[in-house]
Amino acid sequence: MTEDELDGDESKSDYIRDLLLADAASERFQGRVQTRFPPEPNGFLHIGHAKAVCLDFAIATENQGRCNLRFDDTNPSTEDVSYVDAIIEDLAWLGFTPDAVHHSSDYFDQLYTWAELLISKGLAYVDDQSADHIAEQRGGFGRPGIESPFRDRTKETNLELFGRMCAGEFTAGTRVLRAKIDMQHENMQMRDPVMYRIRDERHHRTGDTWKIYPTYDWAHGQGDAIEGVTHSLCTLEFSDNRALYDWYLAQLPLDTPPPYQTEFARLELTHTVTSKRQLKKLVDDGVVDGWDDPRLPTLRALRRRGYPAKAIREFCGFIGVARTNARHDIELLESFVRTELNLSASRRMAVLNPLKLVITNWPTDSSGEPFSDVRNLVNNPENDAEGSREVPFSGELWIEQDDFKMDPPPKYFRLAPGREVRLRGGYLVTCTDVVCDDEGVPVEVHCEYDPETAGGAAPDGRKVKATIHWVDAANAVDGSVALYERLFKTQLPGSETGDPVDDLNEDSREVLQHCKFEPALKDVAPGQVVQFERLGYFAADTDRDLLFHRTVGLRDEWARLQKQGGGS
């Protein structure tokens, strides 16, 4: 069974794996496979990164290869160690252990030496122009660029100037080192791209050692080559950079075959955003509470919300890899979460919006106090090994307001005057009376129970159409629950106005206080996910006791019917 599943995974086929097969056949890398996950430490990992992580590691693992984590830390203006730590933490949570952890900044010395080499070969030059000026000269789509007046400086001058840039003799923005390629090239990336820029900023790892910093293009492929990466997987928007990636590597004296880049479509999901800029705005503007607000698609938010790492991994494996720009339904991710949680989450009972139910014929004990019963309920019908637990039961219970109606609509099977339902694992009860407040709102439901139906089964075999959950009033634990809806109302936030904020769902979070929990809920470990029977999966908050976040609701047939009927 397990082997079959593994085999199934390994027989997965797509254009990237076909490439691996071809490389294996041609002995291009002597059978070696190495990938890397290369985040920039300037933000938190989100669900989109998860796809890349899963792919990078899967490709390596399937081929008995290695996968490193490499921080692409070439821009000191935006990066920070705190992100480095967070990324390592999130990666571990997702379930991956890199074979090594590297930083692009580890290679600054080598990069500098190689830059001097390019200068010596007449393939790089120092440009004294401003950024604006250089941009103008770059031309445009279908419009060739023009060459910089500094393009033909001698190697000696370039070497000297580059050395002085490095020594900090020039202020930021006054000079750059550029590769000398082709200002007429149809690919804009090849129009003398910038290799080094001056930054008078402290780098989170190299401190004040450097005054110049390499650009992404001048660092990435070289880092790959130094580490022995064979397959450099990245997202589609880097497609045009591939020519430059190859060009740089071709100029260098490498003693191993150069790695090569292959692109795939990034993961997009409906009803959310994954751009760093937009996520940051949501946090900065206080739309959400922070980077781990359970409504966000960041990994730490999903973790806090109760998404199992395994569900995310399975989802990423399932959607596969393609070059098509696609936006997956968030429902698909949720279905993986439900599948996983259905198997792993213990069942408990919780009443979110309590309504008192009094059993009028409940017996008293010898001292005249209401009899105290204890019911035994299975912890997980999907897994016998989880055993069962004892749940107190008595004549005063809390039930869900939604589970009682004075005037039940068609197809409503739950409690109503005169109707009999099952209290899950308890008894069959029949509603005999209802106490309402001044406005006619039910505040107390009176029932009579059938003593013959302990456990919920009727000896005479009669059926009831509904089973509802309950919490014994005398032993109930008070707590709160945070209910989450989509953060954005539309599938593609901002598609109408261009600004996702315009599509924000104002009711994306509802916090309920004074919910009634069965006693066992006191013992749920922080972060643990349980199923509140008939309601959904809920994750215990990692900081606050007796606060549960709704991971995802259960499929709800009754809600569906109501929606079909025109909604009410």
Added chain:
RNA sequence: UCGGGGAUCGUUCAACUGGCAGGACAUCGGGUUUUGGUCCCGACAAUGGAGGUUCGAGCCCUCCUCCCCGAGCCA
């Protein structure tokens, strides 16, 4: 405008070198059920358009249309 990519059920991923277009999610219908959950069964539904090659085209050729990415000293 130029270059690079892409287009298959509502969504998404398949269909080995041309051979009955398949799965998942969603939707709809039914069965089982002490969760209106799970599980099971069934239904719905697609090759962007026009030509061409072929016994046969999602796949090959031509033309067209639409979508995404690219003119940071961001990555």
